[in-house]
Amino acid sequence: MSPFTMDSNLHQQLMTADQISNLLAKDRQYVWHPFTQMKDYEQRDHVLIQRAEGIFLYDAWGRKYYDTVSSWWCNVHGHGHPRIKEAIHKQLHAFDHIMFSGLTHAPGITLAERLVQLAPEGLHKVFYSDNGSTAVEVALKMSFQYWQQVGNTTKTKFIYLEGSYHGDTLGAVSVGGVEQYHALFKPLLFHGYKMPAPDLRAAGGHTLADEAIVAEQALAPVRELLQLEAEQIAGIIVEPMLMGAGGMIMTPAHYLTELRKLCSAHQIHLIADEVATGFGRTGTMFACEHAGISPDILCLSKGLTAGVMPLAATLCSDTIYAAFYDDYMTQKTFFHGHSFTGNPVACAVALASLEVFEEEAVLERIQLTIRALETALHGSGLAALPYVANIRQLGLVAAFDLYEDAQRKMPFPPEKRIGAAIYEAGFEEGLILRPLGDTIYYWLPHCATPEDVSDIVSRTLRVLNKVLG
Amino acid sequence: MSPFTMDSNLHQQLMTADQISNLLAKDRQYVWHPFTQMKDYEQRDHVLIQRAEGIFLYDAWGRKYYDTVSSWWCNVHGHGHPRIKEAIHKQLHAFDHIMFSGLTHAPGITLAERLVQLAPEGLHKVFYSDNGSTAVEVALKMSFQYWQQVGNTTKTKFIYLEGSYHGDTLGAVSVGGVEQYHALFKPLLFHGYKMPAPDLRAAGGHTLADEAIVAEQALAPVRELLQLEAEQIAGIIVEPMLMGAGGMIMTPAHYLTELRKLCSAHQIHLIADEVATGFGRTGTMFACEHAGISPDILCLSKGLTAGVMPLAATLCSDTIYAAFYDDYMTQKTFFHGHSFTGNPVACAVALASLEVFEEEAVLERIQLTIRALETALHGSGLAALPYVANIRQLGLVAAFDLYEDAQRKMPFPPEKRIGAAIYEAGFEEGLILRPLGDTIYYWLPHCATPEDVSDIVSRTLRVLNKVLG
Numbered sequence: 001m002s003p004f005t006m007d008s009n010l011h012q013q014l015m016t017a018d019q020i021s022n023l024l025a026k027d028r029q030y031v032w033h034p035f036t037q038m039k040d041y042e043q044r045d046h047v048l049i050q051r052a053e054g055i056f057l058y059d060a061w062g063r064k065y066y067d068t069v070s071s072w073w074c075n076v077h078g079h080g081h082p083r084i085k086e087a088i089h090k091q092l093h094a095f096d097h098i099m100f101s102g103l104t105h106a107p108g109i110t111l112a113e114r115l116v117q118l119a120p121e122g123l124h125k126v127f128y129s130d131n132g133s134t135a136v137e138v139a140l141k142m143s144f145q146y147w148q149q150v151g152n153t154t155k156t157k158f159i160y161l162e163g164s165y166h167g168d169t170l171g172a173v174s175v176g177g178v179e180q181y182h183a184l185f186k187p188l189l190f191h192g193y194k195m196p197a198p199d200l201r202a203a204g205g206h207t208l209a210d211e212a213i214v215a216e217q218a219l220a221p222v223r224e225l226l227q228l229e230a231e232q233i234a235g236i237i238v239e240p241m242l243m244g245a246g247g248m249i250m251t252p253a254h255y256l257t258e259l260r261k262l263c264s265a266h267q268i269h270l271i272a273d274e275v276a277t278g279f280g281r282t283g284t285m286f287a288c289e290h291a292g293i294s295p296d297i298l299c300l301s302k303g304l305t306a307g308v309m310p311l312a313a314t315l316c317s318d319t320i321y322a323a324f325y326d327d328y329m330t331q332k333t334f335f336h337g338h339s340f341t342g343n344p345v346a347c348a349v350a351l352a353s354l355e356v357f358e359e360e361a362v363l364e365r366i367q368l369t370i371r372a373l374e375t376a377l378h379g380s381g382l383a384a385l386p387y388v389a390n391i392r393q394l395g396l397v398a399a400f401d402l403y404e405d406a407q408r409k410m411p412f413p414p415e416k417r418i419g420a421a422i423y424e425a426g427f428e429e430g431l432i433l434r435p436l437g438d439t440i441y442y443w444l445p446h447c448a449t450p451e452d453v454s455d456i457v458s459r460t461l462r463v464l465n466k467v468l469g
Numbered sequence: 470m471s472p473f474t475m476d477s478n479l480h481q482q483l484m485t486a487d488q489i490s491n492l493l494a495k496d497r498q499y500v501w502h503p504f505t506q507m508k509d510y511e512q513r514d515h516v517l518i519q520r521a522e523g524i525f526l527y528d529a530w531g532r533k534y535y536d537t538v539s540s541w542w543c544n545v546h547g548h549g550h551p552r553i554k555e556a557i558h559k560q561l562h563a564f565d566h567i568m569f570s571g572l573t574h575a576p577g578i579t580l581a582e583r584l585v586q587l588a589p590e591g592l593h594k595v596f597y598s599d600n601g602s603t604a605v606e607v608a609l610k611m612s613f614q615y616w617q618q619v620g621n622t623t624k625t626k627f628i629y630l631e632g633s634y635h636g637d638t639l640g641a642v643s644v645g646g647v648e649q650y651h652a653l654f655k656p657l658l659f660h661g662y663k664m665p666a667p668d669l670r671a672a673g674g675h676t677l678a679d680e681a682i683v684a685e686q687a688l689a690p691v692r693e694l695l696q697l698e699a700e701q702i703a704g705i706i707v708e709p710m711l712m713g714a715g716g717m718i719m720t721p722a723h724y725l726t727e728l729r730k731l732c733s734a735h736q737i738h739l740i741a742d743e744v745a746t747g748f749g750r751t752g753t754m755f756a757c758e759h760a761g762i763s764p765d766i767l768c769l770s771k772g773l774t775a776g777v778m779p780l781a782a783t784l785c786s787d788t789i790y791a792a793f794y795d796d797y798m799t800q801k802t803f804f805h806g807h808s809f810t811g812n813p814v815a816c817a818v819a820l821a822s823l824e825v826f827e828e829e830a831v832l833e834r835i836q837l838t839i840r841a842l843e844t845a846l847h848g849s850g851l852a853a854l855p856y857v858a859n860i861r862q863l864g865l866v867a868a869f870d871l872y873e874d875a876q877r878k879m880p881f882p883p884e885k886r887i888g889a890a891i892y893e894a895g896f897e898e899g900l901i902l903r904p905l906g907d908t909i910y911y912w913l914p915h916c917a918t919p920e921d922v923s924d925i926v927s928r929t930l931r932v933l934n935k936v937l938g
């Protein structure tokens with residue numbers, strides 16, 4: 001399949017060339033795109049998408065692209081899933097948005113119940129918000145206020161990991177460990193403790209023992225800090241098993257199990273940010289399951305609505321909830337809320353998505369895709385390329401790093417912007433790749449078939465060949 | 470109309486009593502509602518909404534309520550507007566959500582164009598996010614980074630007003646002036662300058678001269694601060710004309726016009742948070758129009774999608790945009806973005822809402838409602854009640870304060886929770902009132918008719934009579 005082949009199912013009217021260039025001129029005139037140096041688009045255009053179906057996006061010229069990053073790690077069942085559309089139509093027939101304070105509604109209630117049933121045990125209360133960043137803000141504020149209200153008032157600081165990413169609101173930025181995104185805003189951030197990440201790339205081999213060594217190396221300074229300062233610390237926030245924006249850093253389960261013990265021993269909240277990893281992406285419903293642990297607070301978004309519309313949830317333990325539950329005049333209310341909290345349409349979509357998980361036995365089905373991905377990564381000649389290193393995978397997510405000399409781990413000069421070149425070349429091969437620096441990754445939707453996977457990897461090889469020879 | 474009368478249009482199946490109590494039990498078990506002391510609901514239930522149409526919400530028992538607060542100040546054209554539903558269906562037919570970085574789409578582009586056309590002049594670029602809090606976070610970070618990049622690196626602080634509210638993420642909380650919501654989180658907040666609000670309640674009369682006195686009183690300390698410290702200050706953030714969550718504080722246009730001059734003279738960004746006031750609520754499309762000024766940065770959300778689903782936009786001047794536009798390697802990118810940035814469905818809804826504004830000549834039509842509200846407020850005997858003071862109105866928003874002795878402005882003891890009692894009694898009269906402390910307010914949707922308005926005020930009088938005798 002060439003990306004330039006018109007798709008036979010293309011039932012949308014294509015735009016005329018004039019309409020397209022008109023829209024793109026307006027894009028340039030009016031729109032400031034997220035995480036984008038707009039000058040990068042001085043000479044070329046953003047890709048104008050006109051249709052999406054399953055794993056494919058179609059641009060206004062009718063060109064077809066694999067959405068290999070699931071539209072920023074959000075999409076789950078493919079674009080335009082009929083069950084999701086149906087759920088939206090049904091909900092809109094009943095009611096659109098209503099306030100979720102003083103009032104309540106069936107989709108919000110039922111979704112909360114389903115989330116509690118599915119989540120790691122002990123997480124019994126659901127607080128909704130709108131996106132991953134706010135899910136994290138809620139978690140931080142909840143943890144902070146909890147300690148104030150149980151009389152442990154010195155516990156005001158948070159631990160976070162190097163290379164972690166938890167969103168772009170200033171609370172979330174304060175616990176972010178990607179210098180490039182956050183350094184500038186230091187004067188606006190609260191102070192926290194940055195600890196090393198247990199990056200599995202540092203493991204000599206792939207045995208559990210190797211993983212444990214990496215984990216213990218990263219745990220040592222945490223143990224030390226907690227010995228000395230646990231009384232100052234409210235919680236630690238981590239992206240369990242897989243640190244996305246920091247460069248698809250995969251981390252050992254051992255780290256999480258030990259961290260869970262440490263947190264319990266020292267009375268520290270373990271906050272699991274599963275905004276990206278939740279809802280099956282790592283092969284299990286939640287990434288915490290790989291380690292068999294429960295956090296005290298769990299942040300969800302992105303895949304929660306199958307990637308269709310904004311919604312987030314922060315789940316917490318009964319212990320935390322209980323510390324806020326008191327007579328109004330004791331002033332223990334959690335004064336947090338967003339206008340669109342518990343948006344009924346988004347909740348209905350999330351419920352439909354969870355039904356699709358059941359009806360289509362999605363978690364079983366993806367195991368095949370996951371194995372196909374493994375096969376493609378290791379059987380395709382990718383590993384033999386002199387500029388490829390650190391091929392890694394967890395569930396539907398895989399990544400590798402590009403080096404000028406992979407053997408000696410000599411990076412490309414940053415000004416070469418190899419990742420950006422791969423990205424551009426990807427479009428020509430019908431791929432939406434979106435490298436993080438020189439890390440190329442896939443973040444596949446659950447609807448990807450084994451055939452899609454091998455096609456995607458072959459196309460990637462062609463892209464690499466084109467750009468790196 | 471009694472709220473207990475079944476509505477003849479009620480085409481939804483009602484739930485059985487068992488289904489209702491089952492849902493409400495689950496609500497209590499699983500849901501943590503926003504801005505809510507959950508113990509307040511130990512003995513009573515949240516109101517379970519099952520349908521919404523126009524200005525009315527219907528609970529699971531078929532009872533009908535006026536949505537006098539427009540579902541937390543969001544709803545614009547009434548619930549279930551057919552044009553909005555149609556827009557959603559059409560957009561879902563084409564594509565649901567796609568990433569807005571590297572890719573672009575017609576609804577996002579066209580909406581940006583429309584917003585620029587409608588907004589106060591000079592605001593030429595649109596940066597999307599998901600809710601009011603993130604719109605504010607974007608504004609703060611944009612302003613902060615701007616000064617860093619134009620070499621004015623000491624400009625790192627923000628001014629905000631007493632009683633202001635800009636959202637619940639920690640950046641937004643840092644510029645929030647409602648102590649009750651924010652005091653606890655001090656250790657997590659960045660430092661700013663809190664200035665007095667030009668509260669029109671302090672005006673002796675209602676002439677422009679009276680207003681100017683109030684404005685000048687509030688401006689004096691700002692002038693003083695800027696004389697001394699303008700070099701430390703990046704921007705000032707205000708809710709133009711109407712400070713919502715702080716207690717429906719109405720402020721004079723004169724304050725804004727003078728503030729605009731001050732900001733220009735001292736090189737300070739004027740950030741207008743119109744998350745609540747935008748899209749006609751105050752009688753003009755944007756509240757800034759009352760003062761004929763343009764801010765440097767404008768925050769929008771809530772009514773942007775007619776209150777149907779989460780979406781936000783931060784608009785800024787070309788000057789600000791230009792400071793970020795450079796070669797990638799100069800590291801001037803604005804590294805901010807949310808997964809659901811520019812959600813196509815939400816953008817399509819916002820576009821449809823703006824079309825309804827035109828098709829139904831909404832801004833003209835509401836002038837009648839606004840006058841009806843004025844008549845009802847002043848002709849209904851409300852002003853004569855011994856416990857009512859400070860009746861005030863701006864567009865579709867009106868408020869008054871309850872006092873034990875209104876003449877002497879003696880408040881009720883807080884533990885009496887008069888506002889909460891009014892709220893509860895409101896349900897019995899078919900009203901969703903949601904007082905802020907002892908301030909009762911209406912925040913009417915644009916679909917409210919003059920008849921609705923007089924009915925709502927009559928019902929309110931009955932509620933007041935019941936609770937306060």
Ligand SMILES: Cc1ncc(COP(=O)(O)O)c(C=O)c1O
Pocket residue numbers: 131132133134136165166167168239244245273274275276277301302806807808809
């Ligand atoms: C782990 C993690 N947390 C939080 C966020 C922030 O979510 P949002 O972009 O919806 O604000 C992201 C987004 O990529 C994420 O990957």
Ligand SMILES: Cc1ncc(COP(=O)(O)O)c(C=O)c1O
Pocket residue numbers: 337338339340600601602603605634635636637708713714742743744745746770771
């Ligand atoms: C003026 C103003 N700014 C910001 C916000 C925050 O918006 P959101 O609740 O969508 O985060 C609000 C919400 O009420 C508001 O009234």
